[in-house]
Amino acid sequence: AYSGYIKWSLAVRVVTLHPSPPILAPNSSSPSLSPNMFWGSYRPQVYFGMKTRSPHSVVTGLMWMSQAGAPSLRHTCEQGDGLARYGWLMHDGENFGIQEIQDGGFTLSTEFVKRPGGDHGGDWSWRIRASPEASSSSGQLVSLMFYVATDGQGTLTPHVEGKRHVTHVTGMSEELGQFTLRFPKAEGGGSHISYNYLSTSCPGLHTVTDVVRTSLRDHFTHPTESGGTRGNKRRYFGLDTYQPPPLPPGTPTRAPHTQLVVHQLTLQLPLQVEVVFESGSFQQRLGQLSGLSLSKELERHKSNMENRFKGIFRLEEKGFIPDQVAFAQAALSNMLGGMGYFYGSSLVQSPHNPEPVLYPAAPLYTAVPSRSFFPRGFLWDEGFHLLLIARWSPALAWQSLVHWLDLMNADGWIPREQILGSEARSKVPDEFVIQKSENANPPTLFLALRQLLANKETVGDAVHLLRRAWPRLQSWYDWYNVTQAGLLPHTYRWRGRDKDTLRFLNPKTLTSGLDDYPRASHPSEDERHVDLRCWMALASQVMADISQLLGEDGGHYLHDNRILTDNALLHQQHWSERLGAYADYGNHTHNTALEWVRPRAAPGQDPRSLPPPQLIRVVRKPPRLQYVGALGYVSFFPFFLQVLNPSSPHLGRLLDHIRDSDKVWTPYGIRSLSKSSSLYLQRNTEHDAPYWRGPVWINMNYLAVRALYLYSHMEGPHRDRLASLYRELRQNLLANLYRQYKDTGFLWEQYNDQTGKGQGCYPFTGWSSLVVLIMAEEY
Numbered sequence: 001a002y003s004g005y006i007k008w009s010l011a012v013r014v015v016t017l018h019p020s021p022p023i024l025a026p027n028s029s030s031p032s033l034s035p036n037m038f039w040g041s042y043r044p045q046v047y048f049g050m051k052t053r054s055p056h057s058v059v060t061g062l063m064w065m066s067q068a069g070a071p072s073l074r075h076t077c078e079q080g081d082g083l084a085r086y087g088w089l090m091h092d093g094e095n096f097g098i099q100e101i102q103d104g105g106f107t108l109s110t111e112f113v114k115r116p117g118g119d120h121g122g123d124w125s126w127r128i129r130a131s132p133e134a135s136s137s138s139g140q141l142v143s144l145m146f147y148v149a150t151d152g153q154g155t156l157t158p159h160v161e162g163k164r165h166v167t168h169v170t171g172m173s174e175e176l177g178q179f180t181l182r183f184p185k186a187e188g189g190g191s192h193i194s195y196n197y198l199s200t201s202c203p204g205l206h207t208v209t210d211v212v213r214t215s216l217r218d219h220f221t222h223p224t225e226s227g228g229t230r231g232n233k234r235r236y237f238g239l240d241t242y243q244p245p246p247l248p249p250g251t252p253t254r255a256p257h258t259q260l261v262v263h264q265l266t267l268q269l270p271l272q273v274e275v276v277f278e279s280g281s282f283q284q285r286l287g288q289l290s291g292l293s294l295s296k297e298l299e300r301h302k303s304n305m306e307n308r309f310k311g312i313f314r315l316e317e318k319g320f321i322p323d324q325v326a327f328a329q330a331a332l333s334n335m336l337g338g339m340g341y342f343y344g345s346s347l348v349q350s351p352h353n354p355e356p357v358l359y360p361a362a363p364l365y366t367a368v369p370s371r372s373f374f375p376r377g378f379l380w381d382e383g384f385h386l387l388l389i390a391r392w393s394p395a396l397a398w399q400s401l402v403h404w405l406d407l408m409n410a411d412g413w414i415p416r417e418q419i420l421g422s423e424a425r426s427k428v429p430d431e432f433v434i435q436k437s438e439n440a441n442p443p444t445l446f447l448a449l450r451q452l453l454a455n456k457e458t459v460g461d462a463v464h465l466l467r468r469a470w471p472r473l474q475s476w477y478d479w480y481n482v483t484q485a486g487l488l489p490h491t492y493r494w495r496g497r498d499k500d501t502l503r504f505l506n507p508k509t510l511t512s513g514l515d516d517y518p519r520a521s522h523p524s525e526d527e528r529h530v531d532l533r534c535w536m537a538l539a540s541q542v543m544a545d546i547s548q549l550l551g552e553d554g555g556h557y558l559h560d561n562r563i564l565t566d567n568a569l570l571h572q573q574h575w576s577e578r579l580g581a582y583a584d585y586g587n588h589t590h591n592t593a594l595e596w597v598r599p600r601a602a603p604g605q606d607p608r609s610l611p612p613p614q615l616i617r618v619v620r621k622p623p624r625l626q627y628v629g630a631l632g633y634v635s636f637f638p639f640f641l642q643v644l645n646p647s648s649p650h651l652g653r654l655l656d657h658i659r660d661s662d663k664v665w666t667p668y669g670i671r672s673l674s675k676s677s678s679l680y681l682q683r684n685t686e687h688d689a690p691y692w693r694g695p696v697w698i699n700m701n702y703l704a705v706r707a708l709y710l711y712s713h714m715e716g717p718h719r720d721r722l723a724s725l726y727r728e729l730r731q732n733l734l735a736n737l738y739r740q741y742k743d744t745g746f747l748w749e750q751y752n753d754q755t756g757k758g759q760g761c762y763p764f765t766g767w768s769s770l771v772v773l774i775m776a777e778e779y
């Protein structure tokens, strides 16, 4: 009975939040304490939409569709939509944003600006313009659909003029009080505008696209002008009524979760439409924020941002041309415009509860790696994001950081991938949803913390946050040391590697962030991972710094740091002489391959009844305990994270590898895995293309350029070489990312090591946006 109790209490601990008081006061995001951050484009998963930083916010958004051909509705960011380009050209993370979207034949610009006032986060306005790309598509018929939807609370009332024209929506909700959403008359759009609307309810925000799509009928007609004659009528798709699918008999009827009002206008290009949101508690409004006053506000914020950007990044002084500066500004804007506010529960599995259970519901304000493919928080991505965000606004970076730390459980664990709320959940295949409580992810928040601590102007204001964060940081640090320890003292091992060694050419290590980067071929307790050790060296340094800042002595963190940066011990535990570089250690052989294996028929068995052939791993030479002979990002970690002494005899050898085109050097940046490695560009299974086995990744390249820069400024035998490598690598990265952006319209998840072409998912304005810091030489 006692052991049953222990098991139960351990299982409960996994889904119990950390006992120290949350860093964020429960109402810290409320409109009274943080009015200017209440509303925002915190829905990075849609092309254009806004919500508030509250758990069950009313949301607003835009859908559109060309009326040429079969209707294809644009709403959530989808690679499948095949848009030639979309993204924020400017966005300051707080007041305004300007986005440009290129769809087949026309360009949409979506702009918003906020105006503070009242007790509920103030007003905001949108301006949407659409213009034909070529003169041929002028006159093209396009529909814009503006919607507002509730998330479990609040009410909406559409005000309809004539049969189908919604002029405004009034509403009321917990977080907003009373409000009005107005749709002033559009400009341009040919001589006629057709209106449709939908007012309905549905099971939740994740169903909104479907509800709208299934409510479209094509029996509406729109008068058009052609060749100067009026009276031509064109059929178009308009919102009609929504018929919810019949519920299976016996289903209990529940109050609908989401109330939805959609205002559709159909008109010819070019066009300009505004939307005005007015908060009921905003009393002294000086006129509507539309037309001229909206233009003025947009201009004012635009020039503020340009000046602030100039002042912070000083790109002109470094010789960048205006178009390159605009590129950098767009990269930063996409990072900021990609910040979301999510609320909900992770699904968590632990050794103590094999059935996944719900983590406590909590908010997360965070940037996201990719608006289309991964519009949610990822722990180690965020540390990199914050390096850029902290340069722009330390306050925004702190906000995200403390949200993440507040997600920690009683054991000191933070779930790696945050899939919070029904909208986020609807984008993730089932097999990726569950978070395992033994699994880590690099503690890159320490990178961000180091950056924030170095800012002498703002660190003073942050001391109170650090004080509240301190117990959590201690638990987090301890959690890695307790759960990810290696067998030998001061070594570390990523838990949670793939277990099925028959299927994978090399079992993945998703927890390390480097997924399929080659590690020991046969996962075992004997493994030690050099990247994790270096992350912990960094962590111990930052912990010691914070401890001293808070007036403690930093004692055991300094002690840990001395050991983890002891180059002799590092050499002993991780230097592979054969590789001439640092390496993981474990039960390993590089003599593995994937082979098709055909099941044999037993005598008399019909061969057609056999299961299909399978691609499985064969091991040609038995594994033994040794260093893993893969040269690539992991081999350079002691350099990337400045654990290596600048006078180390190994530095020169690492630099040789780095500059070697037969190994990791490319004209586009440093590739993840050496060309000489047996796993270079190898698939891991029939369906798993190489990922961290060759392509160029920008987060690691940022660490590389930064290390070259920092070491070139330290006393040591390789200073000149470091400086020239620095210049070359920086130049290669900048030139390629800029060129790819110009060619494709996007920043990408990774870059091909042979052609430099962007690949993987896009837009990927997470850590690839670090290009801004590389341009600015901010390290």
Ligand code: 6A9
Residues within 6 Å of the ligand: 369, 373, 374, 378, 380, 381, 427, 428, 429, 432, 513, 514, 515, 766
């Ligand atoms: C897949 C598919 C609609 C993989 O940038 C986020 C992470 C990184 O943290 C990690 O280092 N990416 C990198 O190796 C993307 C991971 C996406 C996993 C979920 C679900 C959804 O398709």
